[in-house]
Amino acid sequence: MSIVTLQLGQCGNQIGHELFSAICGDVRGTHGLCSKKENESYHDACKERFFSEEESQVPVARAVLVDMEPKVINQTLSTAARSGYWRYDEHSHFCQKQGSGNNWANGYSVHGPRHKEAIMNLVQREAEKCDRLGGFFTIMSMAGGTGSGLGAFVTQCLRDAFPTSFILNHIIWPYGTGEVIVQNYNSVLTLSRLYQSSDALLVHENDAIHKICAQLMNIKQISFRDVNQVIAHQLGSVFQPAYTAESGSHYSRNPLGDLMETLVPHPEFKMLGLRNIPQMPENSLAYSTFSWPGLIRHLRQMLIANAKMEEGIDWQVRPPRVGSSIPSSHPMNKPQHFNTSIANLAILRGKDVHSVDLGSFQDPSLYTSWLNPQDAFNAWKTPRAFNKENKHEDSFHTLGETSLCLKYDGRVDNTEQCLCSVAYIHQYTKFGIEEEDFLDSFTVLEQVISSYTIL
Structure with a gap:
């Protein structure tokens, strides 16, 4: 199944470009660790997910680029085309002359409704190119106005237009x-x-x-491009083809669906982290050598x-100790x-990936008590x-990170303090976002934080 990527705002477009470049570089690479047949199967699965091909035989990214300013999109389109190895569809982008000014309300309440039809037409067009649509992968920042608000x-x-398709937001x-003085507001x-x-x-x-x-x-x-390339490498190592327990000798054909089934067993818990x-x-x-036992030991810790x-x-x-009479959420036991x-x-x-012992990740003490460890862990x-790595590589995803929830908690507290002092609120009210909208957001996130805290 194919994945349609939406690159939203400056950050989303820059990371999206690095991601497709990393994936294309991976497909073009020669790898001595597997057979020619294995490599061809890998290539076919990857291209179906991320690229379509036209008469020029140059892979075309299954992507829609959106920004309220033209500069980054123009740079992204031209850089990809100059590579000669892949490109974007020249008709699958949307931009305007004026940005969102780092204002969530401007992106959400003004640019969104105003340009909804044009953007969704591009998405629909890209989705119709897929023989089988697996879902959508959006890339966006939370600090600015276009990526976050729009x-x-x-x-x-x-969600309204494709109610049965999977949506993964990066x-x-x-x-x-x-980075932005109102980033707490935008993030919440x-x-x-x-x-x-x-x-x-x-x-x-x-x-x-x-x-x-x-x-x-x-x-x-360190530049933003350096940061984006590390992010793109991590994302690529997740989304490139791999064999699941159910797929047998064939690469997984439904990557987003398999991810959701594996990592989101309950709709209240949908925050994913990557190592x-x-x-x-x-x-x-x-000059480096790795052993699977060493990598597994470090990754588990x-x-x-x-x-x-x-x-x-x-x-x-x-x-914490398994079987303790003290509840797992009690500070003495956690x-x-x-x-x-x-x-x-x-x-x-x-x-030698198929001979690696991953039993240490099925330790019941690692997981919440309401899910069987045999179901909670997959490989x-x-x-x-x-x-370019002809070495062992191990990527790990975790769902339900306590520290991340504490960061949400701190950001919500900081935002509430700003709201009480009426700091910068006029920047949002002039675009139709009122104090009640903030209070509703606090309520939603406080419930999420509470759910994670009691794990």
Whole structure:
């Protein structure tokens, strides 16, 4: 099944371009870890998901590009076309001359309704190109106005127009130090709307990716492109074909559906986090060796300690005791930094993947009590390495991250304080977003936070 990607706003378009570039580079690569037949099967599955081909034989990304300013879209279209390896459909983009001014209300209440028909016509056209539509993958930031506001509006439109299709929103959590002065408002409004429309939200935190660039990739002057390339690599390692337990000797044909079935067992819990190991500069790979037991051990502790990278893992964090008479949510039984999971998916790529022992991830103490660990953990595998790495690669998704919920809690508290002081509210009320809309958003997110907190 094919996935239609929606690149929304400056951030969404830049990450989307890096993602398609990473996927195309992976398809074009030669990989010595698998047979020619295996490689061809992998190529076919990938192209069906992400690209269509026209008479020119140049793969065309299954994507719709949307921004309220033309600069980034023009750059994205031209850069992809110049590569000669893939391109965007020249008719699958929409832009205007004036942006949203980092104002969620402007994107949601003004640009959204005004341009709904034009944008949804592009989406419908792209969906009709698919022999079998698997769903939609949206890429957006939560800090600005177009990605967050228009992105939330478009997601609601997708749900209305395609009620049976899966929708996965990829959202970029802004830097804690603040990129935009009203980013707390934008984030709270975005999350509350998406939680009601999306099937799942995959979160990348800018602060965490920035640390990966600095400490693992050894990048001295970190640019947004560096951050976006790390994000794109992680996303590609998730979405590229792999064998599921049910797919047997064929690559999964319904990637979004399989992800939802595996990671979203309850509609109240739809926040997904991603961990990837190993992560290092490309020029260091030739001098590095990995063993699956070592990677698995590090990845499990990253999950337990809620670490986003292998460097600096807190090895003192341990799961709570199973069978204790004290409720799992009680502070005496739940270590301060322990990350309780609802569901986990491990994706292994590389040599000898089918002989790897993943039993440590089925430990009942890692999971909430209301789901059987046998159902909570799944593994997808392929001997085909991802991108330029002829090494072992292991990607991990977790749902139900306690620390992430605490960040939501802090952001909601900060936003409520700003609202009480009436700070910048006039920027939203002039576009039709009233205090009641904020209060409704607080109610939605406080319920979500409460649900995660008692895990």
